[in-house]
Amino acid sequence: MLEYEFEEVACDEGGGGWSPFGGFGMETVAHQEIIRRRAEEGWQYVGFIPKRQRAGGFLETIDLVFQRQRPET
Template sequence: MYIYEYVEVGLSNFLSTNAHRSIINDYASKGWRYVGSVPNRTGGYGQLKSNDLVFERYIEESSTS
């Protein structure tokens, strides 16, 4: 079973600073795997304002029987 974590990142300074690399490296060091990004906010004329970076981590399913 996988659990997911979503990190919202504003795009105004995101692309010019490579901030995504430090976020991905930070989550990877904690056992998360980067799986993609999802646009979640747009401005006028359709430009992207923010993305969610999506991370997943495998967890063992507990048996309740």
């Protein structure tokens, strides 16, 4: 059976924000560090979910989604 975990990443550092309709003004590398760390722990990155979004469509935070096979007990 698979288990899932979620890790929040801020997308609004620097005030620009990111929009799924054509982002501007911001670049984050925090997600790369998180994905690498999780991979070392046996987790696989499977996607992201917008968590908090401004009225203009700009994402403020996302949840990175990770899965792995649940250890047999």
